[in-house]
Amino acid sequence: MIEFLSRRLVAALVTLVLATVVVFAVVEVLPGDPALVMLGTDARPDTLAALRAQYGFDQPLSVRYFHWIGGLLRFDLGASHAYGTPVAKLIGDRLAVTLPLAGLALGWALLVAVPLGVFAAWRHGRASDWGVRGFTQIGISIPNFWFGIVLVLIFAVTWQIFPAGGFPGWAQDAPRSLLSLVLPAVALSLSEIAILTRVTRSALLDTLREDYVRTARAKGASEGRVLFGHALRNALIPVTTVAGLIAGFLVAGAVIIESVFRLPGVGQLVYDSINNRDLAVIKNVVILFTILVLAVNLLVDLAYALLDPRPRVTA
């Protein structure tokens, strides 16, 4: 198992190093002169030169790349051009909105999807199973940002239960802050609910066909005990995998949802940074997201190895 995990760890590190090269190339090499990108074509030559000196754009590419990587390792991400504050602090503040949002969305998705998937598998082939499958088909087809707008229409414009957008800040008003994350989290979770329901349903149907389930039935176990005591435990292995894969992408998917609800999260930071041409922020946020996705994938592998002994042997 150690060998299996260390191989995965090495593969993830290789991917990460390649990712830093790609991001560096796209952000700092592809546009030609990054200073020109940040200030625009009508900038004065002396301002451009000052910015080049400030960000070290006048140094060779390899020096700039390793300077950036060295900073990343020390959590020193440089300063934001638009905000004038350290990028690390900027991202940290914004994560205080994005991480709870993604966490709420994932929790809500699991809370709805697992029982719904179990229900559909239990009623396999009947009308209610078809109903659940129809719901999942619609769930993956609706853009989550439009679902968010519809939620605003219903719960903020018509009924005025939840705020239509904005975020007061945890320190200022924690209960209202939590309240303002509810609609965004529900909107963000729609397609994840659909996907996780499908995975739960099909995984449970697969395990219900296994020999050990038949044995349990033959020994006279009740249907409830077969479903929850024997089948569900193993069916949850693929559900964990998919939930983990989704978790990494929930944070990135939050970019659009944060824009719908005007939440000051990482997504909004990236979006604003594009408009401000704040390359230092963009570069580091993309790498942090990539680290997050890779780390979550590793955790999924770990969970997988703990829950299911088979991949340890075959890997």
Added chain:
Amino acid sequence: MNGFGARAARHIGFQVGVVLLALFVGTALLSLVWTPYAVDALQMRSKLLPASAEHLLGTDHLGRDVLSRIMVGARTSLAVGLIAVGLGMSVGVALGAWAAARGGWVDEMLSRASDLVFAFPAVLIAILITSVLGASAGNAILAIAIFNVPVFARVTRGAALAMWSRDFVRAAVALGRAPVGITLRHVLPNIASVLIVQATIQFAVAILAEAGLSYLGLGAQPPTPSWGGMLRDAQTYIFQAPELAIWPGLAIAMAVLGLNMLGDGLRDLLDPRLRLLRVG
């Protein structure tokens, strides 16, 4: 093919998918020759009108006819989706087929490269590209196409590898045919159904992505109507004219739902092995 028709006639999901797709493509084509109003006809006196006989879906904040804009928006979605998936598919299938035919270091290198693309969330790829190259429909297409390359490369590689071990392909190898010829003549035609199903699903994903990007202002630029852009505008006027936020979203959902149902239907109809698995 006769069996396909008979099975399609019994597959309700497939039929719903065909009808929704026909509606989507038909609307886009119709908008080329006719829309109720010109899409850019500003009438400041008749802005934010509710639905009426004159304007079936009302007017927007600049007095433009919403139905006309939705019709032309279908064209934008269709064009961006088709070109992006077409580009991604061409490159991805070629790379995947190459990896399967060649094996060894080519295969290893391409697998690592696709891992790399998958490690970046798709939205961020799009944001990176548009932040450097500027926001436009063309760059949105590029961003969506890049994400599609590894998807098709993986599917093609997997399906093609299975083909290379089949007897008729090994016979062709024994006859001394070149790998390129075998790939074109034997491998690709036999994995076409898998690729068609994948392309349908990716088309749905691409339409969602295009809508998301143009909602963020990173897709087709005004005055070109796009469903995502219309939703962005609608949100500003959500208290005055809430129904403006309904129609473009419904249009996206119907187009995507149609393609998803068509893709699932095609998978059931084209791949008998999967069909058998589903019966159990």
